[in-house]
Amino acid sequence: MAPSGSGSVKRSCQRVLYWIPVLFISIIVCWSYYAYVIQLCIESMGNIGEKVVCLLAYHVFFIMFAWAYWKTIFTKPMNPSxxxxxxxxxxxxxxxxxxxxxxxxxxxxxxxxxxxxxxxxxxxxxxxxxxxxxxxxxxxxxxxxxxxxxxxxxxxxxxxxxxGFSNYKFFLLFLAYSLLYCLFTAATDLQYFIKFWTNGLPDTQAKFHIMFLFFAAAMFSVSLSSLFGYHCWLVSKNRSTLEAFRAPAFRHGADKSGFSLGFSKNLRQVFGDEKKYWFLPVFTSLGDGCSFPTCLVNQDPEQPPTPAGNNSAVKNGDNHPFPAKPLRESQSHLLNSEKSWPEHDVGEDKEKHGMP
Incomplete structure (x- = not known):
């Protein structure tokens, strides 16, 4: 029983340690809220119009960032059915x-x-x-x-x-809104940051909050912009981070573009069909996460060539036909501009109707 008990304690300690990065980000965000709202806007800004505009815009970015971050953290990953x-x-x-x-x-x-x-x-x-x-x-x-x-x-x-599938959209929005949050904070704090170095600010504790706020916002903006840009590229190619490092292997071999359907359809697979929900942290991704439409680039060399735009069938070792564009009914509208694969032989259908 002792090893089991020690293993349980170890897992509990690990679960606590895993929350340290989240706690660190939460502390940084709470401090930035205090530094921006209280020390910068209320204490340092003299123009009432500027103060109101900055506070309204800041809270929009802050709410969207916090909402997306919350959904990314607490949306459970989906497991196979x-x-x-x-x-x-x-x-x-x-x-x-x-x-x-x-x-x-x-x-x-x-x-x-x-x-x-x-x-x-x-x-x-x-x-x-x-x-x-x-x-x-x-x-x-x-x-x-x-x-x-x-x-x-x-x-x-x-x-x-x-x-993963259940929260990838939330993760992208978290990156987007955190980047906008940092850029807006750095941009509106810049003139007061310059005044700090030119001794244009009164000697109060707000000076140090304004200085560190600009440094933190600028630093996070650089790192977030590269990360967000990379994931935008992944979405455009319909790849995950794992698939970017190792191309998925199909029956005909590895194919890095096997799941790519074109920029528009790749985007809709993550964000859904209704554009009004694209920028909200609500789940709108298409499909069930278990099967995905594909667009095989390299056809099986053992299969006869097919005309462009038609779907071919690839067979496994059991001679079981598998369509080159696997998808379930919930995903069929992704490829509505292309022909669906036949469920039975065309010749049989012609014989059934007495056609030559």
Missing amino acids: KEFHLSYADKELMERVDRGESQQELLRRIAKDLPVYTRTMSGAIRYCDRCQLVKPDRCHHCSVCDKCILKMDHHCPWVNNCV
Whole structure:
């Protein structure tokens, strides 16, 4: 019992330590609120009109930033649904069979009816030993959360949460509004920061708050702008941070642009179809997180060439046809400008109607 008790204490201590970066950010934000509202606007600004405008604009940025940050932290990451978990009988069978081809044969049978199209770099079915499930496309196991996370991007210590399908939009808005918050703070504080160095401010404690506020806002603006720009690029390419470092592997091989549908559709996959909700931290991402439409660039060399714009079918080792653009009904409107793959052979349909 002792090892179990010590392990529980260790995990509790780790959970407390994981909140330290969030606490640090919260303290910085609370201090910046006091420094800007009290020391800069109320104590240092003499023009009433400037004071009112700055306070109103500042609170808009502050509220949106805090809202997005809260949603990023406390939105639980989504895990694979039950259909991807192994049944009790399959788990027992997995324990009995040897690792290697026998296990892969069993996994191919299990994954045959699942919307799974990516593979490991060696071409094997992606399986998680810890969670005992077949990994959905773009799903990865987080060692910190000790769970498989749908469309995992990364585990962010600054929000003490995994950034994935359920909160990736919130994370992007958090970066955007925190950048706007810092830029606005630095821009409106600049003239008073200059007065600090030219001895144009009265000798009060507001001087030091104004100085450090400008340094903090400028420093965070630089780091946030690079991070936000990088994630905007990822959204435009429909990639996660993990996929940017290692391209997802399909049956025909690795393809870094396998999930890219074009800039507009890539953007809508994260932010949704209704533009009025794009800038609000409310969940509007398309799909269910378990399957995603793809646009395969490199077709399977064993398949005959198909005309541009048509969908081809790729077969796995079990001769089970898989469409080149896998998607569920909830995502079908993403590709409404393209033909959907046929559910039955065209020749059979013609014979049914007596056509030559």
